[in-house]
Amino acid sequence: MAQVTRRKYTFYLLGLAITTCAAIIISSGMGYMQIPVTEIVQVLFASITGNGDLLEGVDKAIPLVVMDVRLPRILTAALVGGGLAMSGVVYQGILLNPLADPYTLGVSSGAAFGASLALLANIVFSTFVSVPLFAFAGAVATLFIVLHLSSFQGQVSANTLILSGVIVGAILAAGISFIQYLADEQVAVIIFWLMGSFASRTWGDVAIITVAVVLGLLITLYYGRDLNIMSLGGRSADSLGVETARTRKILLVTASMVTAICVAVSGIIGFVGLIVPHLMRFLVGPDNRKLLPVSLFAGATLLLMADTVTRAVLPSEVPIGVLTALIGGPFFCVIFRRKQKRGSNA
């Protein structure tokens, strides 16, 4: 179970990649206007090749719906899901804690606080402050505060880490409420964004988050084997030639950057970064070099499916953040119980 053969891994990776692509195409057809898969493929090919002839026999509204309305939202959802899952892998690997993810560490709340601040400034003072930049600053600041709170003599304890994350998250939540109070009549903008939504995403959003996720994947894969060694603990990793302190910082900042962009684009979406790495470890084992790519695709598929359910299946749209928390919260409880039991045996 701990190991997976190369062939099996390739099978899982390809399988998940194909599933993600299929989910993107199928969900593009779902919604108020049902579009057959063949026409979706036609539209996609026409846009990619720039060949208008391919659109023969396709309703004129369809390319508009697919390319301008649905695809930006669908791709954003997929990339955010992948990005959050990837961040979860990194946080869990570095902090040696299966309960760590952007949400439980308070990093998402930090990003949301920074982003809310930027939104408030933009509403009240009509400035054009960059929301992603503020989100990033909030995320990194929160991460270091949480790490500082939970570390004693250079050691970070697993349970106090989550506790610190929850405490800091609670303070930030109060801060966000205060910002909403200040925003007064414009509060709806912040509230709906906070609950997490992929509605009215643009190609600009897709571009920003693509850059963040690809960059994040490259950096984390580069340090993938060091991350594996670091699961032996900092002292052992040091003695095996890993620049532990530096690698830890680079990876934490990278994961926080990806998280911050995800939050800036879509609000707080909890537990994806917790559930996906867990399930994928059952599939491919703990090797982070294998875990990162499969988690990326699995996270993408999961969040895309959740978003499609709220967009096209449910009678009215439920905020995606609410949906993932409803599913992910109980999952967190299960992992927490199992961790407690295992801890008492050791």
Next chain:
Amino acid sequence: MHRVDSYQLNNVSYSYGTTSALEDFTLSLSAGKFYGIVGPNGCGKSTFLDLLVGSKEPESGTLLFNGQPLTTYKKRDLARQVALVPQNFNIGFDYSVEEVVLMGRHPYIHRFASPSLKDWQRVQDAMDLIGIAHFAKRSIMELSGGEKQRVVVARALAQDTPILLFDEATSNLDIQYTLQIFDKVRALVEKEGRTIIAVIHNLNFAAAYCDEIIFMKEGRVCKTGTVAEVMNAPAIAEVFGVEAEIRFDSFSQVNQVSYRYGGQLE
């Protein structure tokens, strides 16, 4: 195959915030010997090993490795020279025994390369030597504390270094495996000329297996020399505050320590 490797520490100090862990530490260690570090809890033994392995840097004083300051070595190069067997070992992820031992080859494998045949051979040799090859495929998380400890020893052996540091590495083991590990480690010194620097709590094991003993107390070197020179009742009384007697033991054929129970010195 192993070069002559030595450490030279001059007035090395290290502290955690305001708490001093090592003070004016002056010592030289030469190749091919089995050093035993003994001393009370919290006297800076682990910090000393951390300095030797390069995971901590001296705050003052000089620490030379083969004549050069240890800090000038790249971590990776140092990891091919010195391996550490830590005291506590906990891994929260489901790696197999074999994969953990393979991590000992990290300093030799290029970032994007796969382990070579030689790497796997070293892993197999290390597992064979410690006698854990029969559970190579099992998950590390299913093992008992003693089994895990042996995996860590094998991981350090797979690192194939001339110098091995042990931080109370046998504290989780029963007597059978404790003796097994000490015997194998002693053989590495005799046959391959490797250097062992081991923190050992049990003075009888230290007396039986080590060439030289370093007595530590409150972050300083208290006494150092061969077992015959320094392992005596006054030294044990000074360092541990315990009344002891050293006698030649005819059964084990070495000097052994016995204690007066119920009569700690003030």
